[in-house]
Amino acid sequence: MAKHLRLTCPNTRRYALLRTLRQGGAPPALVTITLNGEPYQVDGPVSVSTLLASLAIDSRRVAVEHNQVVVRRALFDSTIVGEGDAVEIVNFVGGGAPAGSAASPLKIPIPCPPLIPSSLQAGRSRRG
Numbered sequence: 001m002a003k004h005l006r007l008t009c010p011n012t013r014r015y016a017l018l019r020t021l022r023q024g025g026a027p028p029a030l031v032t033i034t035l036n037g038e039p040y041q042v043d044g045p046v047s048v049s050t051l052l053a054s055l056a057i058d059s060r061r062v063a064v065e066h067n068q069v070v071v072r073r074a075l076f077d078s079t080i081v082g083e084g085d086a087v088e089i090v091n092f093v094g095g096g097a098p099a100g101s102a103a104s105p106l107k108i109p110i111p112c113p114p115l116i117p118s119s120l121q122a123g124r125s126r127r128g
Helices: 012-022 048-054 118-127
Strands: 030-035 038-043 062-066 069-071 086-091
Touching: 048 062, 048 086
Parallel strands: 030 086
Antiparallel strands: 030 038, 062 069, 062 086
């Protein structure tokens, strides 16, 4: 049985569009969506996965809301974004407020094991 290998690159959609136009087909219709509060045009209805790929966004590091409903990562391929839809993409970023600011993070003490075993600590205290 022959196995097929499919290669993808960021320009895959552009190449597919050029191939369609060369073969006499019509270009896909542009649809306007609201992306993070701003109007944005995409080539026809697309899946959330395709939208993220076209924006060069790693789908593992974001949360997506489609029409005010949070989309589970497992449904990115099957959730279709069409004309007039609203999409919010939130990227996870590390960091926090500087120390001493009003929004400084809550400091929780974490118990750490001693660096020197207790049997050696007892021996040192007798010598010193």
